[in-house]
Amino acid sequence: MEWEAVIGLEIHAQLATKSKIFSGASTAFGAEPNTQACAVDLALPGTLPVFNAEALRMAVMFGVAIDAEIGHRSVFDRKNYFYPDLPKGYQTSQLFHPIVGIGHVDLELEGGITKRVGVTRAHLEEDAGKSLHDEFPGMTGIDLNRAGTPLLEIVSEPDMRSAEEAVAYVKKIHSIVTNLGICDGNMAEGSFRCDCNVSVRYKGEEKLGNRTETKNINSFRFIEKAINGEIARQIDILEDGGYITQETRLYDANKDETRSMRSKEEANDYRYFPCPDLLPIVIDEAYVDQLKQSLPELPDARKARFIEEFKLSDYDAMVLSTYRDLAGYFETAANSAGDAKLAANWVMGELSKHLNQNDTAITDSPVSAEMLGGLLQRITDNTITGKLAKQVFEAMWAGEGSADEVIEAKGLKQVTDSGAIEAMVDGVIAANQPQVDQYVNAEPDKRGKMVGFFMGKVMQASQGKANPGQVQGMLKKKLDALANS
């Protein structure tokens, strides 16, 4: 019998609001502990929450983007439990009436297969603070800067059947929230994190197996590894006649394994009830419509447009459309260069390579889209060769100026003067008599490949500046003339 994995995901996307969901404190990351926690975040006696309308706008935008039902009357509930980094002793969340109802996303899988994954719901809630265990021996430090940061918890249906599908889903949601500009998507800082619910069963079986929940995984690669590890672990247990305990697990990236979290002695009863300090959120159609109108272009639509408008391949269009900043860069470069395919190759090739090597965000690239476009123009108008263009790009990356400035300063302008090229060609032919003899004595259909040797010599002589097409044409003409004479 064949095993099948069943995977559902809960994604916590931190909304990119300037202030917290129920207070005016800043949400900026990385400040000194407890410097961004106001009276409300500290849960001082008597303080009250006030809902940040920007968080509402962002949540509804997400709902619209995944074609979901929007809860026209949405209610905040209190989830009660004690934890030192949970200052009020409850988390304000939404259980019964989430803001975003049933929706879906379409995943493109290998082999051109499209798979639809259901989104059960997405609800607003506040993040907790952080417990710092290492800095104070024998004590725990509490940092409440993160407390009250708005989160959108996006819950999927258990529709995924492999780690690859799960990662494709997470990437899809990641690209949607970043394209909408409602989440910075920074997984290392915890702005976008994922809990994976995994169970296995025999293929064809209806009933779901017992599932485990692996919490707070913060990279695409770890999601894949954690799920694959968990699937293997569960199959091993079941094949040995064992039983899967429904539990919460942690992924240890160093050991590449999941392990059971210290289980609480008793199950928590969260005693959810509607928060009496907050009014229900009432959303009217006009508000939703207005957001629908103002929705930025999403990756799927953009991909289709790139194929249509720029005649890109399916793969190139997908890579370039997924993220807003990359897509914007590509479009600017393509329009400036006047050659979309060339721009696509350079953005996905040289530019991406440099960004990755230097761990630089595209928005911080020292070579702007306009600058790259300027360089590509010099390729298409034959000012420089493609090979020299890479050298020019290096110089631009190092801050030596625009393509034209670099070409000028380094004297890299392509030689297209036929007299000068002819002189170099004649010089190379004269200096390489043995190779000329070989060419002349070779069968005519073998000669084509032999031109390469002379090409190299001429390009070397021109320091790469000679127009390769002209060189090739002239070499062939002169060598064939010798052979036929």
Next chain:
Amino acid sequence: MFEKTLAELAQGLETGEYSSVELTNSYLQRIKAEDPKINSYISITEELALSQAEAADKARTNGEAGTFTGLPIAHKDIFCTQGVRTSCGSKMLDNFISPYNATVIENFNQAGAVTLGKTNMDEFAMGSSNESSYYGPSRNPWNTDCVPGGSSGGSAAAVAGRLAPAATGTDTGGSIRQPAALCGITGIKPTYGRVSRYGMIAFASSLDQGGPMTRTAEDAAMMLNVMAGFDAKDSTSLDQAVPDYTLTLNESLKGLKIGLPKEFFSDQIDPQIAAQVQNAIKEYEALGATVKEISLPNTHLAIPAYYIIAPAEASSNLSRFDGVRYGYRCDEPVDLEDLYKRSRGEGFGEEVKRRIMVGTYALSEGFYDAYYKKALQIRRLIQQDYVNALKEVDIIMGPTTPHPAFKLGEKTSDPVAMYMEDIFTISLNLAGMPGMSVPCGFANGLPVGLQLIGNYFAEARLLNAAHQFQQATDWHKQAPAQ
């Protein structure tokens, strides 16, 4: 001087008969001399009071004085007051110096008021006798063997005992009206959402409402002018214009339709209270009002529903008192669980713990529908009772409490008997409408309160009706023997 109302004191300040510093000092001296018998204050804020009084006098010299400038008042110790201990009557917050002001405090500061001190109260406003206070019970100035009522017992005792011209209170199930009745003063619980709850330490968020406790309806109108209004920091506060409540006090009561709910006149009421309330109604008829019997059929469900909803909200509201960030922390906790258990076990008193347990139980998985959800349904029925009744009449009247002040210790061993003292006040918090208590006589030498209930935002009408009654009677002028 101590017999003067706020309105009269305002005039004395205006005419220069005395300065705010003189007035404040007189009250501070009196508090120091007399309050040990009454225990109406948890903290006396002498330094703050005198600096505020000086500033008020300076403002007056500069021609910048408003109606309230320089008037000394006391605040229930539930309102967070910057730089001052705000204990909420609990050991849990005995060491809590608030770093910020409640909106109500801020409003009074802006108006130029002087804070004499913070008044005693039942712990976290949970109680009807002031006996659950960590600082010992406040006593009824009319008979110091008796309770002043609760939870705003300290405020009521301070005003009745001439230890403050007026005070703030809060009312979750009767905590302004019941002590006002028991101490022979005037108190109003405004419409839910009329006064900001920001900085008012929460007991039951959907029921809590701050309001004034004064000698007269006129003073209550002056106080409410300062307290009421929309506050962006409280999502449940209502964005509706606030009238000047003093402007309509003298309107005629001719044609006022009064409803007497038959459920408020059962044989469980002390007969002397019933008689005094009937006399007060007659007085209203003499003033031109008409009276008819009405029914609030779900009144008997109010106490059970309240004792689900209020403890449920309280059990969650009080979770923040965990010994982690501020407030009481037990000595040398061995681990986190020990820290929680002992900090809360030692920091909270019996009544608070009782309600946290009741509330926690009511919200527990499997019980939610049977208790909390059912209580919310009853709440809607009760609200509908009032809405229907107030279509027929302008003001509902009845006794504020079934009995006059009881002896200290008399009901502490029987929580349910204690809860029953709020039978006439509690349903109004569930409905959210405004209610008031004014003195209307005595029963065995102890004050009796007449309750007035109006529709949403009918505070001006209630104050008008109370003021007219006080123009025709002098119950509110009676003072306990010194």
